[in-house]
Each structure stands twice: as structure tokens, then as C-alpha cells.
Amino acid sequence: MADDGFHVYDTTLRDGAQQEGLNLTVADKLAIARHLDGLGVGFIEGGWPGANPKDTEFFRRAQTELDLEHAQLAAFGATRRAGVKAADDPLVAALRESGAPIVTLVAKSHDRHVELALRTTLEENLAMIRDTVSHLRTEGRRVFLDAEHFFDGYRSNRAYALEVLRTAAEAGASVIALCDTNGGMLPDELAEVVHDAVGTGARIGIHCHDDTGCAVANTLAAVKAGATHVQGCANGYGERSGNANLFTVVANLQLKRGFDLVPPRALGDMTRIAHAITEVTNVTPNSHQPYVGMSAFAHKAGLHASAIKVDPNLYQHIDPAQVGNDMRMLVSDMAGRASVELKGRELGYQLTGDQSRELVDRVKELEAKGHTFEAADASFELLLRDTVRGERTRYFTVESWRVIVERRPAGDIVSEATVKLHAKGERIIATGEGNGPVNALDKAVRLALERLYPELAAVELIDFKVRILEGAHGTDAVTRVLITTSDATGEWATVGVDENIIEASWQALEQAVTYGLLRAGHSV
Numbered sequence: 001m002a003d004d005g006f007h008v009y010d011t012t013l014r015d016g017a018q019q020e021g022l023n024l025t026v027a028d029k030l031a032i033a034r035h036l037d038g039l040g041v042g043f044i045e046g047g048w049p050g051a052n053p054k055d056t057e058f059f060r061r062a063q064t065e066l067d068l069e070h071a072q073l074a075a076f077g078a079t080r081r082a083g084v085k086a087a088d089d090p091l092v093a094a095l096r097e098s099g100a101p102i103v104t105l106v107a108k109s110h111d112r113h114v115e116l117a118l119r120t121t122l123e124e125n126l127a128m129i130r131d132t133v134s135h136l137r138t139e140g141r142r143v144f145l146d147a148e149h150f151f152d153g154y155r156s157n158r159a160y161a162l163e164v165l166r167t168a169a170e171a172g173a174s175v176i177a178l179c180d181t182n183g184g185m186l187p188d189e190l191a192e193v194v195h196d197a198v199g200t201g202a203r204i205g206i207h208c209h210d211d212t213g214c215a216v217a218n219t220l221a222a223v224k225a226g227a228t229h230v231q232g233c234a235n236g237y238g239e240r241s242g243n244a245n246l247f248t249v250v251a252n253l254q255l256k257r258g259f260d261l262v263p264p265r266a267l268g269d270m271t272r273i274a275h276a277i278t279e280v281t282n283v284t285p286n287s288h289q290p291y292v293g294m295s296a297f298a299h300k301a302g303l304h305a306s307a308i309k310v311d312p313n314l315y316q317h318i319d320p321a322q323v324g325n326d327m328r329m330l331v332s333d334m335a336g337r338a339s340v341e342l343k344g345r346e347l348g349y350q351l352t353g354d355q356s357r358e359l360v361d362r363v364k365e366l367e368a369k370g371h372t373f374e375a376a377d378a379s380f381e382l383l384l385r386d387t388v389r390g391e392r393t394r395y396f397t398v399e400s401w402r403v404i405v406e407r408r409p410a411g412d413i414v415s416e417a418t419v420k421l422h423a424k425g426e427r428i429i430a431t432g433e434g435n436g437p438v439n440a441l442d443k444a445v446r447l448a449l450e451r452l453y454p455e456l457a458a459v460e461l462i463d464f465k466v467r468i469l470e471g472a473h474g475t476d477a478v479t480r481v482l483i484t485t486s487d488a489t490g491e492w493a494t495v496g497v498d499e500n501i502i503e504a505s506w507q508a509l510e511q512a513v514t515y516g517l518l519r520a521g522h523s524v
């Protein structure tokens with residue numbers, strides 16, 4: 001063991017994968033493991049080989065396909081069944097044969113669970129722990145033990161719960177992680193129990209679920225009480241309310257408590273890694289996630305903005321760069337001139353007093369009509385650019401567009417769009433077909449412009465959101481469309497508002513393409 005200091009143990013691939021709606025392939029799991037290794041976690045629990053064929057496959061492929069720099073793999077599994085020898089139990093054999101240097105055994109530590117779920121005696125449960133741990137130790141594996149339902153078990157029968165810890169430690173388990181399996185604990189009470197457990201002399205770890213909203217706080221309280229091994233999941237994934245968010249735990253311990261858990265450069269990559277993992281899991285990133293969320297360092301109130309200009313540290317708890325995030329100013333109707341100027345500077349534009357006044361007026365006017373620049377950074381930047389330059393950023397002008405939606409006799413619905421554009425002195429007519437009117441328009445615009453602007457091939461519409469807004473002052477309701485577009489290096493959002501949904505979509509689409517060309521470095 002090169003360094004057996006404080007342990008950061010990730011269980012995204014096993015416990016996190018229990019999250020409703022999460023379905024990871026073996027390739028997904030390998031990809032997530034690489035990201036976690038990039039963050040510098042010490043241990044990655046890959047799953048339960050033998051019990052789950054996909055996990056058996058993961059460990060098999062990991063041996064040739066995973067080249068981990070920091071992390072060691074752990075295979076998760078249960079202690080042997082009652083009444084057999086660990087050496088003869090096929091599930092224990094699967095753990096042995098997984099190739100993982102570490103085996104994390106889950107064991108019962110709650111007397112009622114032993115009797116009701118395991119249907120064996122308290123004595124036999126201890127024998128199962130002793131036998132399985134020492135068997136795996138003899139076979140050269142390092143063994144961690146997850147004491148399931150530990151805190152409820154402690155409440156039910158303290159002496160027995162502590163006896164489980166002693167038994168595992170004596171048999172050679174190097175860490176015993178106390179699991180708040182039902183996630184019902186609060187920090188003060190949990191810390192007292194951890195303190196008592198540390199008194200047994202066993203090395204104590206902590207595994208928390210977030211059912212009380214305290215998983216991270218509980219983890220920190222356990223560390224304060226003497227735990228030296230923390231378990232958690234990327235982005236707080238997990239069943240019910242999730243597991244302790246490992247990213248929050250690591251950032252808190254490293255930045256607020258001075259622990260040296262992951263290389264500072266890797267911590268500075270945490271925001272990117274958190275988002276890269278959401279790409280694999282296909283779970284929408286939580287923009288409010290501490291440290292790594294899009295909004296984690298976003299400021300809205302106009303009142304603060306003038307002070308933020310003077311000293312950003314007055315309004316943020318850490319320098320966002322430490323976790324690879326950014327301070328972001330939201331532009332909204334709450335914001336005054338100071339935040340518009342600040343946002344302009346963030347984007348690299350220096351506004352004069354007149355320009356920022358003009359821009360604030362324009363933002364207010366458009367937001368009153370239903371636009372939202374907070375969610376549409378690219379639309380705001382185009383507006384800002386137009387204000388500074390005194391003219392619109394245009395790579396093409398639109399003569400007309402038309403969309404036909406047809407329900408065919410067989411019942412399928414097809415949309416067809418025709419656009420007539422002018423670009424680089426040419427008049428271009430193009431037609432696109434799609435599964436919906438916006439998709440058809442998007443295809444027609446690209447078809448029209450791709451010959452003149454080949455970069456558009458890499459630009460892709462990735463999200464489309466529609467909201468009906470109440471009409472103000474007796475007017476009709478309007479539709480707001482937000483489009484998210486991406487290219488190889490990032491994504492941007494644009495907004496359109498109109499009584500007609502297709503027109504609103506067109507506005508957002510036109511800006512999306514314009515901004516994409518601007519990003520690609522085209523001068524107007």
C-alpha cells in the first residue's frame with residue numbers, strides 16, 4: 001500500500017447505480033471509473049461480481065481495459081451463507097476471482113436484521129464475518145467491511161453492533177464502514193455513535209444516504225469523530241434521495257478542513273469531471289449542486305453586483321477556480337447596470353456608460369416581453385455585441401421561411417420546411433424534412449448554409465424547451481422557446497419569444513446558428 005492515509009472510496013458504480021432511471025452499461029461503468037480516477041479517488045467499487053453478470057463482466061474487462069493511475073478497484077459482495085465454509089461458497093469465489101485487490105464485504109450488524117432477513121443466529125452471523133474475512137485475507141485480498149444498518153442496529157443492540165466491528169477487525173478487515181443504510185441519521189447523534197465505534201480500536205469508515213438531507217453533513221461529522229474513510233457517489237447519485245455526494249465531501253474536506261485527498265490540479269478539474277459523468281449517466285446535471293453546479297457561483301441580485309465588481313470574494317465562499325467552476329453573473333430584470341457591465345467584462349467587452357444604459361433598457365424591455373437572458377447566455381452576448389458594435393451580427397439574412405406539417409394516410413406525421421436566405425452575396429433556397437417543424441427548419445437552415453460555412457456540420461441542436469407565458473396586460477399568451485446547441489467544444493443557449501411557437505423557435509434557431517458561426521471565428 002503506497003499510501004494508506006485517509007480513504008476516499010467511491011461507490012457510484014454499485015450503490016449510485018441504484019438510482020431510479022439510471023441504467024449503466026459495462027462501457028458506461030468503465031468510462032465513469034476513468035473519470036473518477038482522473039479526480040484522484042483512492043478506491044472505486046465496481047459492483048457485485050457473481051451476483052450480477054454485468055458486474056462480473058465489468059471486472060473482467062477492467063483487467064485489460066482500465067489503466068488506473070490513482071484508484072484501486074474494490075469488488076462488493078456478501079459474507080458467506082450460513083452453514084457453509086467461505087472457501088466453498090460460490091459467491092465468495094466470484095469475489096476472489098474478480099481480480100480486484102480489495103473486497104468490500106457487506107455484513108449485518110443489526111440484531112433484528114440477522115434474525116429476520118438472514119434468518120440465522122447472532123453467533124452464526126459473527127462466524128460468517130470471521131470466516132469470510134479471514135478466508136479472503138488468506139487469499140491475499142485486502143478486506144473492507146460495510147456494516148449494514150449499523151446506526152439502527154446500534155440503537156437496537158449496541159453491544160452486538162460493536163461486537164460485529166471487533167469481530168471483523170480481529171479477522172483482518174482493515175476498515176469497517178458504518179452504514180446509515182436507511183439514511184435517517186442526523187449529524188450530532190451520528191457523531192456520538194461513530195465516536196463510540198472508534199473506541200473499539202477498529203479503523204472506521206462512513207457510508208451515508210441522504211434521506212434527511214444530511215448525508216454530506218453526517219459524513220463530515222463522522223470524520224470529526226474519528227472516521228478515516230469516506231464513501232459516497234459522484235453527483236450524489238443513489239436510490240431514494242441519493243448517497244453522500246462524494247464531490248461535495250471531497251471539496252469540503254480538502255478546501256475547508258485542510259485534508260490532502262486528491263491532487264489540487266485534479267480538484268480543479270472537478271466541475272468538468274462531474275459534468276462528464278452526467279454525459280455518461282444521461283442524468284440532467286443539477287445546476288444547484290454545491291461547488292460544481294452551473295449556478296454554484298452565479299449571482300443574480302443587482303444590489304450585489306456593484307460590490308462584486310470591487311471584490312468578488314465578498315460574495316463567494318471559495319475561489320470557484322479551485323474546483324474548476326466559474327463565477328457567473330446572471331442577467332435578469334433584477335440586475336442593474338453594474339451586473340450588465342460585469343457580464344460584459346466577463347465576455348470580454350468594455351461597455352461605455354451609454355452602452356450599458358442602452359443594454360439595460362433593451363434587456364428590461366425584452367424580458368418584459370418574455371425573453372429570459374439568464375437561461376440564454378448566447379442571446380445575451382449577441383445583444384451585447386450588437387449594442388457595442390451598433391449593428392446586428394449577421395452571417396445571413398432571411399427572405400422567408402415556410403413549414404408544412406402533414407399527417408399522412410398511414411398516420412405518420414412529417415414536417416417539411418423551406419427557407420430562403422441570403423449569404424455571402426448568394427440567394428439560397430433549401431428544403432429540410434424532420435420529425436417536427438423545428439427539426440425541419442433546423443435541417444433546412446443547415447442545408448442552406450453548410451456549403452458556405454462547413455463548421456455548421458459540427459453544430460448540433462441538443463435541447464428544445466417550450467413554455468407558455470401568461471400574457472401581460474390583457475394581451476394573449478406568448479410562447480418562449482429555449483434552444484441549447486453544441487459544437488465540439490461547448491454548448492450555448494438562445495431564446496425566442498412570440499405568440500406563434502414556430503416563429504419563437506425560428507428566432508432561437510437563427511441566433512443559435514449565428515452564435516455558432518461567431519464561435520467558429522467568422523468575422524461578420
Ligand SMILES: [Zn+2]
Nearest residue numbers: 015181207209
Ligand atoms: Zn448504501
